[in-house]
Amino acid sequence: MAYKSLLTVITDAGMAKAPLDHITALALAQDAHVEALCLGVDRTQTGYYYAGANAMILQETLTRAHAEADELLKLTKERLARSDVRWSADAGVAAFGDLARHVALHARFSDLVVLPKPYGSEHGAELEPLVEAALFDADAAVLVVPDDLDPNPTPQNIIIAWNQSKEALSAIRAAMPFLKQAELVRIVVIDPPQHGPERSDPGGLLSQMLARHGVACEIDVLSKTLPRVSDVLNRHVQDKSAEMIVMGAYGHSRFREAILGGATRHMLEQATVPVLMAH
DSSP states (O other), rough: OOOOEEEEEEOGGGSSSHHHHHHHHHHHHOOOOEEEEEEEEEOGGGGSSTTOOHHHHHHOOOOOHHHHHHHHHHHHHHHHTSSSEEEEEEEEEGGGGGGHHHHHHHHHTEEEEEEEEESSSSSOOOOHHHHHHIIIIOOOOEEEEEETTOSSOSEEEEEOOOOOOOOHHHHHTTHHHHHHSEEEEEEESOOOOSTTTTTTSHHHHHHHHHHHHOOOEEEEOOOOSSSSHHHHHHHHHHHHHHSSEESSSOOOHHHHHHHHHHHHHHHHHSSSSSSEEEE
């Protein structure tokens, strides 16, 4: 099993380097095809303009979005042409509120979607909807990559955040090409429940499943000694010099995650290594 169809979505020239570097390195390692979708985002909120201004402002923002898409496509083609991978690139314009439809159309046919971190200084508001569109509207696996991290298409030390959820298991299955070539995979269980099917052997069944695929595993059972689960995971990443995290995305309802933050958002805000997620 290997990734053969990789997608990235470029909406900001300043955020393009990390996903393009990582996706081309991964494509070379996996003998995969790279697809790049360059979107000029129309951020017009027509309902907030005074009467008579809508058409004029809408035309101006559409013109700007088309020019932005053309610039992104030119930049992307230049970068991909310098690589040794098979690639294709396309451009388009999407309204901010309609990003999900455009992204899902491409992402649902990809093995993995590589995107920049959606949070941080100078990160546009459209980056979060890109990640959510790939996860929810396309049911795709997403690899979120930090801004200033050198690509590593063959991480040897990987952490799995295991909480017995179907989201986590989906992420693990999607990450199998990475897991099978890793030197060590750590199954991290934080405060396992005292009642449940895995209470006597946290992570044991998952370890057995992965071992049958030839994955070398260790199980790390940790206590929640910090306020948030993401804090514990990120500290463990640093302690063990891990090179990737695999985790389920949005275990609670998306509304609850948006209001309270949630482990997914906190992880994506703080992560210093690539995070592979699925829902």
